[in-house]
Amino acid sequence: MRVLNFTVNGTPRTVHLEEGRVMLASVLRDSLGLTGTKVGCGTGQCGSCTVVMDGKAVTSCTVPAEKAEGTSVLTIESLAEGSVLHPIQQAFVEAGAIQCGFCTPGIVMRLYALFTQNPDADDETIMKELDKHLCRCTGYETIVQAARLAQEKLRAAR
Ligand code: FES
Ligand code: FES
Incomplete structure (x- = not known):
């Protein structure tokens, strides 16, 4: 084996x-x-x-x-610490970017990798990464908002 x-x-x-x-x-x-x-x-x-x-x-x-x-x-x-959500997760909640939630963990992990490597990623780069994900529920607008909010939260926590 x-x-x-x-x-x-x-x-x-x-x-x-x-x-x-x-x-x-x-x-x-x-x-x-x-x-x-x-x-x-x-x-x-x-x-x-x-x-x-x-x-x-x-x-x-x-x-x-x-x-x-x-x-x-x-x-x-790995992201939440006990009941405290990671800033990227928190951003998804605040932006209302979660409906059924099936796509959410994957998108959150992609943004985690992106913002860890490139905290100041520009809009074009963020959109290119989000383009690798399908969501059947949200229409994407709130996901884009959540990504931008997540970046702001991570910057504020630096
Ligand atoms: S389940 Fe892996 S990319 Fe769709
Ligand atoms: S929230 Fe349902 S697939 Fe994205």
Whole structure:
């Protein structure tokens, strides 16, 4: 049986992989119970499964589990501190950018990667990142507002 060793949300984890093709999304959800990561399309199109791997946003449904060996992965479960939401999550609440919420964890994790690497990302860069996500509910306007508000909150906290 294949074994995957990596760090998830700051904790070293060892996962025994099933035979055949296993994707990171399935390891996170099915083996580790981190169901905050959502799987929509399963083909890299919708962005709902986005997590941060070694600082970069990746669609975990397209990352073979073996590729995560030795990496550090962050999921949506890593952001809030107890009952205190991360500023990006708080911005989504305040902007009213969550309806069914299925797309939200992926978008939040992509913005987390973006603003960690580039806190002063311009509007064009933010829009390019948001373009990698599909949302069936909000019409996107409030998501764009939430992204801008998140950037303001993170700047204020610097
Ligand atoms: S579920 Fe991974 S991109 Fe859609
Ligand atoms: S809030 Fe429902 S898919 Fe985005």
